[in-house]
Amino acid sequence: MAKKIGVTMDVGNDGVAVITISNPPVNSLASPIIAGLKEKFRDANQRNDVRAIVLTGNNGRFCGGFDINVFQQVHKTGDLSVMPEVSVDLVCNLMEDSRKPLVAAVEGLALGGGLELAMACHARVSAPKAQLGLPELTLGVIPGFGGTQRLPRLVGLAKATDMILLSKSISSEEGQKLGLIDALVPPGELLSTSRKWALDIADGRKPFLRSLHRTDKIGSLSEARAILKNSRQLAKKIAPKMPQHHAVIEVIEEGIVHGGYSGVLKEAEVFRQLVLSDTAKGLVHVFFAQRATSKVPNVTDAGLKPRPIKKVAVIGGGLMGSGIATALLLSNIRVVLKEINPEYLMKGIKTVEGNIKGLVSRGKLTQDKAGKALSLLKGVLDYTEFKDVDMVIEAVIENIQLKQNIFKELEKVCPPHCILASNTSTIDLNVIGEKTNSKDRIVGAHFFSPAHLMTLLEIVRSENTSPQVILDLMAVGKAIKKVPVVVGNCIGFAVNRTFFPYTQAAHMLANLGVDLFRIDSVITSFGLPLGPFQLGDLAGHGIGLAVGPIYAKVYGDRMFRSPLTELLLKSGRNGKINGRGYYIYEKGSKPKPDPSVLSVVEESRKLTNIMPGGKPISVTDKEIVEMILFPVVNEACRVLDEGVVIRASDLDIASVLGMSFPSYRGGIVFWADMIGPKYIYERLKEMSETYGSFFKPSRYLEERATKGMPLSELKSSRSRL
Numbered sequence: 001m002a003k004k005i006g007v008t009m010d011v012g013n014d015g016v017a018v019i020t021i022s023n024p025p026v027n028s029l030a031s032p033i034i035a036g037l038k039e040k041f042r043d044a045n046q047r048n049d050v051r052a053i054v055l056t057g058n059n060g061r062f063c064g065g066f067d068i069n070v071f072q073q074v075h076k077t078g079d080l081s082v083m084p085e086v087s088v089d090l091v092c093n094l095m096e097d098s099r100k101p102l103v104a105a106v107e108g109l110a111l112g113g114g115l116e117l118a119m120a121c122h123a124r125v126s127a128p129k130a131q132l133g134l135p136e137l138t139l140g141v142i143p144g145f146g147g148t149q150r151l152p153r154l155v156g157l158a159k160a161t162d163m164i165l166l167s168k169s170i171s172s173e174e175g176q177k178l179g180l181i182d183a184l185v186p187p188g189e190l191l192s193t194s195r196k197w198a199l200d201i202a203d204g205r206k207p208f209l210r211s212l213h214r215t216d217k218i219g220s221l222s223e224a225r226a227i228l229k230n231s232r233q234l235a236k237k238i239a240p241k242m243p244q245h246h247a248v249i250e251v252i253e254e255g256i257v258h259g260g261y262s263g264v265l266k267e268a269e270v271f272r273q274l275v276l277s278d279t280a281k282g283l284v285h286v287f288f289a290q291r292a293t294s295k296v297p298n299v300t301d302a303g304l305k306p307r308p309i310k311k312v313a314v315i316g317g318g319l320m321g322s323g324i325a326t327a328l329l330l331s332n333i334r335v336v337l338k339e340i341n342p343e344y345l346m347k348g349i350k351t352v353e354g355n356i357k358g359l360v361s362r363g364k365l366t367q368d369k370a371g372k373a374l375s376l377l378k379g380v381l382d383y384t385e386f387k388d389v390d391m392v393i394e395a396v397i398e399n400i401q402l403k404q405n406i407f408k409e410l411e412k413v414c415p416p417h418c419i420l421a422s423n424t425s426t427i428d429l430n431v432i433g434e435k436t437n438s439k440d441r442i443v444g445a446h447f448f449s450p451a452h453l454m455t456l457l458e459i460v461r462s463e464n465t466s467p468q469v470i471l472d473l474m475a476v477g478k479a480i481k482k483v484p485v486v487v488g489n490c491i492g493f494a495v496n497r498t499f500f501p502y503t504q505a506a507h508m509l510a511n512l513g514v515d516l517f518r519i520d521s522v523i524t525s526f527g528l529p530l531g532p533f534q535l536g537d538l539a540g541h542g543i544g545l546a547v548g549p550i551y552a553k554v555y556g557d558r559m560f561r562s563p564l565t566e567l568l569l570k571s572g573r574n575g576k577i578n579g580r581g582y583y584i585y586e587k588g589s590k591p592k593p594d595p596s597v598l599s600v601v602e603e604s605r606k607l608t609n610i611m612p613g614g615k616p617i618s619v620t621d622k623e624i625v626e627m628i629l630f631p632v633v634n635e636a637c638r639v640l641d642e643g644v645v646i647r648a649s650d651l652d653i654a655s656v657l658g659m660s661f662p663s664y665r666g667g668i669v670f671w672a673d674m675i676g677p678k679y680i681y682e683r684l685k686e687m688s689e690t691y692g693s694f695f696k697p698s699r700y701l702e703e704r705a706t707k708g709m710p711l712s713e714l715k716s717s718r719s720r721l
């Protein structure tokens with residue numbers, strides 16, 4: 001069915017014009033909608049039969065803000081002229097300064113430009129539980145329709161800066177307490193109350209308030225400056241590298257010092273500058289990339305419906321199993337947790353309890369909800385309870401034979417509809433299911449540690465996995481608040497495979513004589529939360545040593561074999577787990593670089609003997625970034641070439657959510673395309689000539705560089721999906 005897009009105006013016998021935005025699904029402010037609003041407001045202001053105006057949105061949603069597709073259009077073309085003039089022309093002149101009173105009738109959500117339109121009205125009536133907020137900073141821009149000026153004037157400066165900097169939404173109930181919402185009424189009374197309110201203003205029974213002209217909530221200049229000082233500190237802490245967080249405070253300050261209208265003008269200017277920033281390009285890409293993961297060809301378009309998953313068995317209550325169980329319980333899914341003996345079972349259950357209590361103590365979960373979640377957990381030592389489970393997620397140790405035996409057993413004890421998922425991080429799913437006749441219901445459910453907090457869920461599909469099973473797992477993933485990304489079956493799947501050169505490149509640099517703490521610091525300055533050495537400490541070096549040979553078996557032609565991990569373990573350093581790795585870990589303090597580890601590095605350097613002429617190489621910070629991340633891009637190219645992901649943006653989202661690649665750089669492939677395949681290819685070629693085949697550019701990269709094509713443009717030839 002065609003989407004009904006437009007703005008309508010109905011004038012009632014009471015003299016109230018109801019202007020309604022229709023642009024499914026969220027009534028975003030696309031250019032025709034903005035043009036329609038201008039036309040209708042002009043019309044309503046001119047018509048003699050209109051005494052007052054109500055603005056609302058169709059289908060229970062007021063408005064989800066400016067159309068983000070327009071940002072993407074600007075990013076593609078660099079042409080800002082497609083951005084309509086809204087802030088002064090529509091919001092100030094036609095709406096706020098209108099002689100006829102205007103009331104916003106809010107339902108569902110008023111976000112970004114949506115809330116900004118509502119704030120330009122002379123009163124706001126809302127249905128309960130509407131979501132109100134200015135999330136523009138998450139897109140690399142600032143509120144651009146006057147929100148930086150009107151929100152502080154309606155809710156106070158401290159609350160407004162908090163909401164804007166943290167992109168935090170509030171409910172209409174909280175909005176009413178703060179003064180953002182004037183009346184809260186049941187949905188059925190929304191329009192009638194709003195009409196009456198508008199007429200009350202017209203007849204002088206209620207005040208005609210223009211938000212931009214208000215000063216009652218701003219306080220004195222010195223009070224405002226103190227709040228803004230705190231906001232600057234907050235911005236520095238939460239977003240040191242984001243231009244929009246710092247810019248928005250300047251814009252708010254302009255309005256405080258020189259008045260709201262001056263603030264609006266500065267806001268418009270800064271907004272247009274930020275739209276073109278690389279940060280906005282990256283974040284807008286991530287917004288759409290995340291939503292695109294919901295569309296899986298031959299699965300989500302196959303006319304299938306997800307089956308209900310009410311009871312799930314998790315096998316293994318170790319690090320991953322306990323985290324997965326936690327995530328399921330928190331979304332009200334019954335969990336059977338199986339372990340091998342009572343001691344390990346108790347440990348697993350205690351870990352789940354600890355995870356849930358941690359959320360309560362951090363204020364993220366109420367005691368009631370925690371109790372409810374834990375009541376859904378049952379620990380077991382055999383398969384009796386498996387007779388009516390809808391899904392099993394196996395999370396035992398990474399051992400092929402053990403997993404094969406478990407899946408053979410599962411086939412016997414689980415009902416025929418039950419999904420059989422493995423959380424393996426490296427083993428081929430075909431190998432895991434080799435001894436079964438249930439290959440169509442075997443699937444990878446690859447969570448990231450800590451599984452109850454990390455949002456990525458890689459759904460690994462073998463050539464036998466049925467579309468229904470994929471769809472069901474996607475639905476469960478969403479229900480437990482993960483972002484499911486469907487990927488193909490290969491060693492390391494999409495994320496671990498793409499990033500296996502990350503640690504190896506860091507080891508190579510350390511063996512070439514570069515200080516490992518400098519490498520970590522350069523990589524964190526680039527935007528990853530941890531450098532490769534600290535990340536290794538966190539995962540534990542035992543794991544690194546165990547998976548090394550698995551990768552070597554398939555990707556051995558492009559591996560750097562570093563003795564560093566083995567030497568580190570020999571010297572009693574397993575990372576954070578035992579308090580010592582490259583860093584020293586003490587309770588209550590930040591990890592400290594351990595200078596004594598340098599003797600281990602020296603030993604490794606002697607064994608590899610790769611320093612040219614026995615002398616450490618000299619590299620710039622930029623070269624460090626390139627030597628570590630270009631091999632990752634190179635492997636990403638192979639992942640794209642082999643069709644391990646459906647689209648390049650899936651790998652972007654997976655790198656952001658699974659590896660914490662900075663979202664403001666748009667993900668690994670987006671970042672590489674911003675730099676340009678040609679440059680990356682040439683640099684890798686130089687590096688491979690100097691340091692060997694680890695850096696050898698892939699065929700895909702070479703082809704894209706030669707043809708001048710972006711890496712993200714896939715040929716759909718060799719898809720595994």
Ligand SMILES: CC(=O)CC(=O)SCCNC(=O)CCNC(=O)[C@H](O)C(C)(C)COP(=O)(O)OP(=O)(O)OC[C@H]1O[C@@H](n2cnc3c(N)ncnc32)[C@H](O)[C@@H]1OP(=O)(O)O
Binds near residue numbers: 029
């Ligand atoms: C002038 C300014 O100051 C600048 C702005 O307004 S910038 C925009 C500010 N607004 C926002 O940031 C809100 C962004 N949207 C959201 O957070 C969420 O989509 C939502 C809370 C509104 C709804 O969430 P949801 O119900 O889970 O649906 P969700 O899947 O996210 O979105 C549904 C569809 O609407 C689209 N959509 C949502 N908001 C949109 C927007 N503002 N513009 C364009 N498309 C939008 C999504 O891309 C998605 O499209 P597909 O179905 O084609 O993938």
Ligand SMILES: NC(=O)C1=CN([C@@H]2O[C@H](COP(=O)(O)OP(=O)(O)OC[C@H]3O[C@@H](n4cnc5c(N)ncnc54)[C@H](O)[C@@H]3O)[C@@H](O)[C@H]2O)C=CC1
Binds near residue numbers: 320344394
């Ligand atoms: N550790 C990590 O960061 C990640 C690990 N994985 C994968 O998850 C799986 C589990 O890893 P971890 O939780 O780290 O291991 P772990 O060693 O912490 O836990 C494994 C648990 O499985 C139990 N177990 C073994 N055999 C069992 C059986 N037959 N029945 C029931 N329980 C059994 C063990 O007693 C142990 O408690 C592995 O396949 C691993 O590759 C996946 C993503 C990340």
